[in-house]
Structure formats: structure tokens, C-alpha cells
Amino acid sequence: MKEPNIVNLFPLSIYINQVEEHEKWKKFFIDNVYDDYQYDRYKRESDEYNIVSEHCGKPVLHSDERLNGLFKELSDHIKKHCISTLGIRDMFDVCMVKSWLSRSYDNNENLPRHVHSATHLSFVYYMQVPPDANQLVFTTHQHQNELFEAMFDADGHEEEDTWINEFTFESSPHYVIPPEEGMIVVFPSNAAHFTTPTQSTPQTFQTERLAISGDCILVLKEDEPMVHSKGFINPKHWCVY
Numbered sequence: 001m002k003e004p005n006i007v008n009l010f011p012l013s014i015y016i017n018q019v020e021e022h023e024k025w026k027k028f029f030i031d032n033v034y035d036d037y038q039y040d041r042y043k044r045e046s047d048e049y050n051i052v053s054e055h056c057g058k059p060v061l062h063s064d065e066r067l068n069g070l071f072k073e074l075s076d077h078i079k080k081h082c083i084s085t086l087g088i089r090d091m092f093d094v095c096m097v098k099s100w101l102s103r104s105y106d107n108n109e110n111l112p113r114h115v116h117s118a119t120h121l122s123f124v125y126y127m128q129v130p131p132d133a134n135q136l137v138f139t140t141h142q143h144q145n146e147l148f149e150a151m152f153d154a155d156g157h158e159e160e161d162t163w164i165n166e167f168t169f170e171s172s173p174h175y176v177i178p179p180e181e182g183m184i185v186v187f188p189s190n191a192a193h194f195t196t197p198t199q200s201t202p203q204t205f206q207t208e209r210l211a212i213s214g215d216c217i218l219v220l221k222e223d224e225p226m227v228h229s230k231g232f233i234n235p236k237h238w239c240v241y
């Protein structure tokens with residue numbers, strides 16, 4: 001039998017790049033901005049730590065004028081992804097709506113599976129990455145190649161209770177991205193993801209694992225004619241009541 005051709009359809013595309021002048025932004029942020037966005041990490045009621053400031057800090061880093069240059073570049077990466085990867089016309093602006101800190105000190109501090117449900121695109125910029133920092137994992141519960149529910153789910157099962165011999169690109173429900181300092185990752189906001197330890201044994205990091213995460217929507221540019229029935233018009237026409 002000849003080897004078949006396998007055609008993979010309809011990808012989920014994740015954009016990975018480096019922030020220019022990362023070292024400059026890292027020093028500027030830690031020296032001048034970081035202290036203004038501290039929050040209470042410890043959750044007394046559950047004896048756990050808040051890893052992100054999305055719900056307990058000031059999740060509006062993008063509105064801090066000192067970070068205008070950084071967020072301009074982050075937005076440029078998002079535009080590049082939309083135009084170059086997705087083939088979208090250059091008719092939109094990137095509207096940042098939320099941005100926050102992600103901080104962890106050891107490999108037990110992980111984010112469970114979640115999506116950023118309210119926006120179009122999300123990003124994470126890894127500002128400080130110690131050795132063996134927890135990894136970013138994209139996952140899916142609706143794998144189009146999965147022929148029955150949990151067929152590809154080997155997590156937490158004994159070796160004999162799985163149908164999987166070896167995960168291939170076509171069957172893997174996970175894709176792992178090891179963070180690197182200065183890296184920006186852009187992804188659809190509804191792409192499910194979580195973080196996971198690099199090492200299986202408990203480990204305290206040499207430095208804080210620090211990232212800026214954020215959510216944005218695409219809006220029509222101010223000078224674009226409003227002739228589209230889809231998508232957001234420019235926010236200058238929005239009213240908040």
C-alpha cells in the first residue's frame with residue numbers, strides 16, 4: 001500500500017514573536033510601573049494565591065500613558081497576525097480593553113483551563129522568565145479528529161485505559177509553548193489554555209515569573225466607511241449609558 005497524503009484542515013493559528021527592545025521595557029516596567037499595580041496575592045479564604053490581577057488588581061495597564069510605546073508595539077504584532085496570517089484587510093484598529101499582570105513564584109502556581117470569553121484576540125508578553133518557568137498549553141475539548149468523546153483523553157488514566165499508542169499532531173489535544181523572555185504570544189480569545197509545570201517536582205523559581213496579558217477587539221478604523229454589517233464600528237461612535 002502506498003503512503004497516503006494527509007491533509008490537515010482549518011488550523012488554530014497562534015502567533016509567536018519577540019518584543020523589540022524587550023530589555024528596555026522590562027527595566028522600565030519593573031523600575032517605574034510595577035509598584036503601582038501590586039495587589040493582594042494571597043486569598044485567605046482558600047489559602048491560595050491570585051496568580052493574575054485580572055480580577056483583583058487594576059486590569060487597565062494599557063491605559064497607563066507610560067506604557068503607550070509598549071502597547072503600540074503589542075498592537076502592531078496583533079495587526080501583523082491579522083493581516084499576514086489571517087489575510088484580513090488593513091481596515092481595522094486594535095482596541096485594547098483589558099490588560100493585567102500574571103505572576104507566579106513556584107511551579108505549583110498554575111492557571112486552570114480557561115478562555116478569555118469577551119473579546120476577539122488575546123496576548124501574553126513574557127516580561128521575566130526564570131529557568132523551568134511554567135509552560136503555556138493550548139488545548140481543545142472539541143478535537144475534530146476525535147471519533148468519540150474522550151478517545152484522545154489519556155490524562156489521569158492508567159496506561160491500559162487509553163486508546164492512544166502515541167499522540168501525533170493529528171490526535172494531540174495539547175500544544176505546549178515554553179515561555180521565553182521577551183516573547184509575545186497572540187491567540188484567539190476563545191482558544192482554551194492553561195499553564196503547567198516544566199518539572200514534576202515542587203520547585204521555587206529563581207525570580208518571579210512575570211507576564212502582561214491582555215484582551216482586545218478589532219474595530220473599524222475611524223476613516224473607514226461604515227458599510228459593513230459585521231464587526232464593530234469605531235468606538236468614537238459608541239455610547240455608554
Ligand SMILES: [Fe+2]
Pocket residue numbers: 114115116193213
Ligand atoms: Fe489566559
